[in-house]
Amino acid sequence: MQRFQQYIGGAFEDGAACFESLDPATGTAWALMPNASAADVGRAVDAAWAAFHAPAWAGLTASARGKLLYKLADLVQAAAPQLAALETRDTGKIIRETSAQIAYVAEYYRYYAGLADKIEGAHLPIDKPDMEVWLRREPIGVVAAIVPWNSQLFLSAVKLGPALAAGCTVVLKASEDGPAPMLEFARLVDQAGFPPGVVNILTGGPAAGAALTSHPKVAHIAFTGGPETARHVVRGSAENLASTSLELGGKSPFIVFDDADLDSAVNAQISGIFAATGQSCVAGSRLIIQASVKDAFLNKLKAKAEAIRIAAPDQMTTEVGPLCTLRQRTRIADLVAQSLGQGAQLVTGGVVPDGPGFYYPPTILDCSGLPDAAGLKQEFFGPVLSVISFETEAQALALANDTVYGLASGVFTRSLTRAHRMIRGIRAGVVWVNTYRAVSPIAPFGGHGLSGHGREGGLAAALDYTTVKTVWLRTSDDPIPDPFVMR
Ligand code: NAD
Numbered sequence: 391m392q393r394f395q396q397y398i399g400g401a402f403e404d405g406a407a408c409f410e411s412l413d414p415a416t417g418t419a420w421a422l423m424p425n426a427s428a429a430d431v432g433r434a435v436d437a438a439w440a441a442f443h444a445p446a447w448a449g450l451t452a453s454a455r456g457k458l459l460y461k462l463a464d465l466v467q468a469a470a471p472q473l474a475a476l477e478t479r480d481t482g483k484i485i486r487e488t489s490a491q492i493a494y495v496a497e498y499y500r501y502y503a504g505l506a507d508k509i510e511g512a513h514l515p516i517d518k519p520d521m522e523v524w525l526r527r528e529p530i531g532v533v534a535a536i537v538p539w540n541s542q543l544f545l546s547a548v549k550l551g552p553a554l555a556a557g558c559t560v561v562l563k564a565s566e567d568g569p570a571p572m573l574e575f576a577r578l579v580d581q582a583g584f585p586p587g588v589v590n591i592l593t594g595g596p597a598a599g600a601a602l603t604s605h606p607k608v609a610h611i612a613f614t615g616g617p618e619t620a621r622h623v624v625r626g627s628a629e630n631l632a633s634t635s636l637e638l639g640g641k642s643p644f645i646v647f648d649d650a651d652l653d654s655a656v657n658a659q660i661s662g663i664f665a666a667t668g669q670s671c672v673a674g675s676r677l678i679i680q681a682s683v684k685d686a687f688l689n690k691l692k693a694k695a696e697a698i699r700i701a702a703p704d705q706m707t708t709e710v711g712p713l714c715t716l717r718q719r720t721r722i723a724d725l726v727a728q729s730l731g732q733g734a735q736l737v738t739g740g741v742v743p744d745g746p747g748f749y750y751p752p753t754i755l756d757c758s759g760l761p762d763a764a765g766l767k768q769e770f771f772g773p774v775l776s777v778i779s780f781e782t783e784a785q786a787l788a789l790a791n792d793t794v795y796g797l798a799s800g801v802f803t804r805s806l807t808r809a810h811r812m813i814r815g816i817r818a819g820v821v822w823v824n825t826y827r828a829v830s831p832i833a834p835f836g837g838h839g840l841s842g843h844g845r846e847g848g849l850a851a852a853l854d855y856t857t858v859k860t861v862w863l864r865t866s867d868d869p870i871p872d873p874f875v876m877r
Contacts, residue, residue, distance in 0.1 A: 392421040394569070396593065397576035398430065399437030400586020405430065411570065414482030414712040415702050415747045421480065423569055426594035428601035431561070434590040438532040438559040439607045441587030447559065452507035459503030459554055462582040466543075467496035469578055473543060473571050475704070481539055481568030482712040482748065483666055484703045492571075495547045498847075501831035502551030505852055509556060520866035526859040529557030530633070531609030533855065534602045536623070538615045539567035539714045540669040540771075543575060545637075548846035549612040550589065551831070556855035558610070561590045563602055567714050569593035596622070604629040610855060613637070614671075616769075617840045635844025635854055637671065637836060639769040640797030643790035644674030644826065645812065647783075648683045650802035651824070656690045658826040659775070662800060664698060664752050665827065667710050668773035669718070671841075672798040674826055676766055678789045681779040688756070688777065692738050695752040700743075712748040713772060719748045722772035729755050729765035729776070737777070761792060769795070783808060787815045797837035800826045819845075 391410070395402040405424025413420045426434075441447050450458075466473070474488035509527050516523040535549040546562055553560050564572035576591040592598065599619070603611050603626030613623045614637040627634055644662055646655045662674030679687055703711030713719045719742065726740050739753030753774045757763040765776030780786045790799060790812075799818040803809055809823050819837035822828060829835060834845035845851055864870075 391419065394421060394423050394573040396424040396426060396430065396573065397580065397589075397591045398434045399590065400580070402576070402580075409566065411480055411568065412715075413479060414714050415704070417716065417746050417748065421570060423566075423573070423593055425566075426563070426592035426598040428597065430592060431563075431594075431598050431601040432605065434561045434592055435532060435602070435605045435607050437587035437590055438561050441585055442529070442532055442559040444585065444587075446585035447588050448557070450557075452509065452555075452557070455554060455557060456503045456506035458582055458584055459499050459506060459551065462578060462584075463496045463499035463503060465578040465582055466499060466575075467493065470496070473574060476574050477543065477568065477571040478703045480570035481542075481714045482703050483540065483669075483714075484708045484711040486706055486708070487666060491541060492543055495543050498544075498547040498551050498831040502555040502852065505552075505849065506555040509852055509856060520864055522863040522865055524861050526861060527556075527853070527856040528859050530855050530857045531558060532607050533558045533560045534605070534608045534611045534632070535560055535562040536599055536602065536611070536613045536615065537562070537565060537572075539565040540666060540671075542568065542572050545614045546572060546575070548835075548851065552846075552852040553612070553855045554584075554588070556852050558855050559588045561592070561602060561608075563598055564591065564593040566593055566595040599623070600626055603627060603632070606630050608632050610634070612844075617842075620842065633854075635836075635846070636842030637844070637846060638795075638797075638840060638842035639771070640671050640673070640795045640837065640841050641676055641767065641769050641793045642672055642674050642795070642798040642800070642818065643676045643678050643793070643816070644800045645678045645786050645790055645802065646680065646683070646687060647786070647801075647803040647805070647808065648680040649804045651804070652683060652687055652690065654824070655802040656687065656694060658800065658802070659691060660694050660698075662826040663775040664695070664710055664773050667713055667750070669714060669771050672820070672827060673771070674798070674800050675770065675775060676789075676793075677775055677777045678786055679777060679779050680786070681781055684758075684777075684779045688737060688754070691775075692754060695738050695754060698752050700749060700751060710752060710773060713750055714748070716748050718772065719750050722750055722770050722774060725764050725768055725770050726753060726755065726774060729757065729763050732763045733760050734763050734765050734776070739773075761789065767793070783811070787812065791815070791817050794840045795837065796839040797841035798822070
């Protein structure tokens with residue numbers, strides 16, 4: 391069995407305890423992962439703390455930090471095929487997707503490399519003649535970064551990139567599900583030449599996560615995961631009063647009006663829900679469709695869904711692979727059964743296939759007339775699309791906002807004015823109009839409500855990893871008068 395190591399203080403080490411990682415395509419153990427203990431987490435935070443204050447990192451210019459990030463970007467690009475193969479092996483995400491996504495991850499590091507020496511302070515036109523006052527943007531300190539299993543290299547790049555650009559040091563906890571690509575990525579960090587302790591990478595479950603988020607030397611927690619875990623994270627932050635950015639789940643509406651280019655919308659909906667086997671925070675998992683085109687749209691969607699090639703994730707021709715874990719498949723099957731019990735109609739899919747691996751077929755549930763069905767309320771994090779129809783634009787908007795989440799949304803219409811009304815009305819961090827799933831390092835990303843708070847991507851994300859120091863400098867050479875001598 392292949393054995394992976396954790397990376398603490400610039401050294402690779404076997405964990406004192408290990409756990410087996412399963413290949414989701416077969417369900418069999420294929421690798422041993424170090425299971426970080428609370429003591430390991432403590433050592434990693436201490437290493438990050440020491441590195442934060444040491445001249446080897448603290449004394450670098452912002453441009454020099456940028457150069458290290460450019461180096462890392464080049465290494466990620468060169469290693470993309472190997473990293474993609476590892477992610478596919480350990481998480482079941484199909485090779486087509488991991489290859490394309492990891493190649494693009496390099497662009498995130500490049501973007502933040504370029505930003506490192508553009509994080510500027512400010513000079514204030516202060517209301518006192520003998521004072522100069524300015525603001526320094528300084529790195530916030532040790533960052534705890536926690537990611538879930540889906541797209542770990544991508545989800546860590548949107549944390550590591552801005553954190554390192556700002557001058558922070560990081561302890562990154564990979565998910566206990568599918569951590570192989572992150573542990574391999576640590577070798578690239580090492581090769582890039584970051585001083586020891588600047589980036590530490592380990593893996594483990596809730597215990598390691600809790601030890602990390604409550605550690606007194608952690609200044610900021612960048613978390614991606616589910617809302618329930620986020621509550622633990624926020625409770626953990628009550629110990630160290632660290633700031634948090636939370637990228638959580640979604641139940642994103644995908645709204646199609648009858649004037650839309652239906653063929654384009656069908657294609658966008660197929661990738662919107664079935665890409666990454668539905669294990670995507672932005673999955674367009676609620677199709678809100680105008681009643682007049684519902685049947686035509688569903689017929690096209692059903693035909694495409696049933697033609698999807700479900701096969702081993704390491705084949706370039708595969709379009710949907712297995713889910714990452716058996717636990718995830720069981721949860722999805724239960725939620726589908728619950729929705730059907732509530733009256734939803736099965737359009738296609740919904741049957742757990744025989745055979746090895748954690749496969750689940752692309753599934754469509756018609757929940758029209760059942761706005762409270764599980765299919766429309768709960769995040770499945772799997773390849774299940776729930777459908778509800780509407781008659782008027784006002785109904786479409788009300789349905790779109792009938793959720794505790796607020797991450798992403800999609801609107802398909804040819805009417806410019808309606809598009810603008812919907813953009814204004816939808817409560818979500820991202821609105822895609824006549825497209826879906828587009829992302830870029832330049833564009834902020836995040837949500838509100840139970841989808842979390844804070845933004846990743848863009849300049850603002852780098853500022854989250856800084857703190858402002860206000861400097862007052864007296865310019866007068868006159869002695870400061872004795873305050874107790876009355877004048
Ligand atoms: P999860 O919340 O179960 O786990 C996420 C991470 O938190 C894992 O690394 C896990 O080990 C860690 N963790 C578990 N308990 C912890 C604790 N007590 N303290 C600290 N850390 C702890 O999430 P998941 O099920 O692995 O991932 C799926 C969720 O992630 C979905 O809700 C999905 O929508 C969300 N997600 C959001 C985004 C986004 O950018 N908004 C992106 C991807 C996934």
